[in-house]
Amino acid sequence: MKTFDLKSYLKKQRAIIDAALKKWLPMEDGPSKPVFDAMQYSLMAGGKRVRPIIFLAGAEAVGADMAGLLPFACAIECIHTYSLIHDDLPAMDNDDLRRGRPTCHKVFGEAVAILAGDGLLTYAFELMTNQALIGHISSESVLRAVSIISKAAGVFGMVGGQTADILMEGRDIDSKTLDFIHRHKTGALIQASVETGGFLGKGTQEEIRQLKRYGMALGLIFQIIDDILDVEGDKTLMGKPIGSDAKKKKATYPALFGVDEARHSVVFLLNNALSCLEAFDEKAEPLRAMAQYVVERDR
């Protein structure tokens, strides 16, 4: 099954998502223009679009096409981007570079960066509930999808994980707490992305259950690889300084278990992710290839 051309697939999907983001990105002249500029700056900073691609691939895996799902794909990317803007703030991770460019607060100042994050998060819900855009999905399904995504993005998911991550900085951490951080900070939104893709694509309960399991495994792989790249990665490829986790005494998998053990965990999780897709046919090939890609990525 090595015939699937992931590189072309990713390029095609990214172009579709970028075009949709561009189309629906809010813009208004007037006294509040800088917040629109800041949102655009961060949203169009050349992200990999992993979450919206995974979301669409979840729908594809259960046989749905993606027409009508793009507002959700864009909303998920808005939520991800808001989290990056707020994470980069001086009071949080205090990062100056993101994707090779100055972070939002470096360009627009802290106040506008905070507001741009707030604006993107809120705009995600505008997009998901915009009935003109999501016409042919039932209101019940839209509501349930928004519910899943809001839970994954909030205190029981991403916000909770980021809180634990920030608070554990510089402190000794056990594997249980590290697992909590990874599952919440990174796993929850990736899981919710593929789950809502399968759900809005009208997958069966069992299909959605397997997609959820796949999503969490993928999220954990993603985070561990991120941590490994912070130790071993290439600064130019990464677009940010290497070793910043260690400098901030961040809780990471390689810091706790070493890089070799971290790589073993990744292999285990990859097998786990692929096993969740066993009952799916070739339409799940993008999800299978994405898992491979996340393991092998160098940026």
Added chain:
Amino acid sequence: MKTFDLKSYLKKQRAIIDAALKKWLPMEDGPSKPVFDAMQYSLMAGGKRVRPIIFLAGAEAVGADMAGLLPFACAIECIHTYSLIHDDLPAMDNDDLRRGRPTCHKVFGEAVAILAGDGLLTYAFELMTNQALIGHISSESVLRAVSIISKAAGVFGMVGGQTADILMEGRDIDSKTLDFIHRHKTGALIQASVETGGFLGKGTQEEIRQLKRYGMALGLIFQIIDDILDVEGDKTLMGKPIGSDAKKKKATYPALFGVDEARHSVVFLLNNALSCLEAFDEKAEPLRAMAQYVVERDR
């Protein structure tokens, strides 16, 4: 029509909203507990609950009862509280006191305060889309209400207004820009509150149109009185220092036109607000009394 006992009404409504907030306030032990504590600290800091009360009064005015609407009332208060937490941050208004108590970031630190705001904003959408709580409103109506509220809270509403407010600090401002700030920063969410109340309460299109007009007038009154109180108010009653707007060179109505002219505008807006309610019967008495109350408040 002076028989309506607003004081008792407000006390009763506040108790109902406070009980609902307490019941649905998220709480979780574990590594992310501080963000839950910070959300609770700010949400239960003794707010006046103006927005959720206005929301419920909008539903009451069109003859609906409030059963099933409380998740929305709580969500609106979560959105309002998140905006206060973020507004108070050092990078924004840099306020140490709110409702007579230290602001969220003073107690929990900036990082957790940012995350508590993010958490409350996201939780508002969890509450509004929680199908176990909002069982008997149609999914179509819930979706449309969430759409209205997200738009009013986001860059086309509150976030946009706050951006303009922050950016105009210390700069000369014209009345058009001041009007933009007031309508977006304060007016939009108050308007959306009473509008969605009327909408979810199944008001007619004309009723909802009048409630919207009422809501914007009320929002503008609210903001102008706020600005007047910052000039003339009592520090003990207000729970925060007086004169802080002038110290920060904030754009305010009294600063631009003087206190007398500001009071004239309030009278004009009050008449305007009351005229929107002319076609409503005695069930709109709370809304009429609320407008009076907002004009006469001293804190």
